[in-house]
Amino acid sequence: MPDLLQTGSDWLTDQLKAHASRPVVYQRGTEQVTVQATVGRTLLKLDDGYGGVRMEWTDRDFLVHASDLVLGGSQTLPERGDLIREMQGGKTFVYEVLAPGKEPAWRWSDPFRKVLRIHTKLVGVE
Numbered sequence: 001m002p003d004l005l006q007t008g009s010d011w012l013t014d015q016l017k018a019h020a021s022r023p024v025v026y027q028r029g030t031e032q033v034t035v036q037a038t039v040g041r042t043l044l045k046l047d048d049g050y051g052g053v054r055m056e057w058t059d060r061d062f063l064v065h066a067s068d069l070v071l072g073g074s075q076t077l078p079e080r081g082d083l084i085r086e087m088q089g090g091k092t093f094v095y096e097v098l099a100p101g102k103e104p105a106w107r108w109s110d111p112f113r114k115v116l117r118i119h120t121k122l123v124g125v126e
Contacts, residue, residue: 095120
């Protein structure tokens with residue numbers, strides 16, 4: 001018997017990709033792939049170094065199906081320093097994969113590890 005929660009989650013993530021995403025170019029060195037990504041942001045809780053917590057938003061998060069992130073013929077996971085290029089209004093916005101502090105640059109967006117939430121910082125406009 002199929003897992004009803006996973007079936008529902010898969011359906012929802014597929015609907016998000018089909019109806020609320022845009023093409024972006026994911027690049028690592030000379031390798032690149034165009035993937036459908038849903039745009040978001042994440043509020044991170046960071047250690048302020050004095051025993052407290054500071055809150056900081058990521059510039060942009062890209063939600064991408066893990067199975068779509070294929071570089072050099074192999075499915076891969078995001079790495080700090082990779083770039084994501086997003087076309088908007090005749091300009092290309094360039095984002096670097098990273099997160100502030102010691103936060104991971106990406107995390108799973110769903111409990112079944114189908115969608116990656118990739119944290120980025122705007123580094124340029126072309």
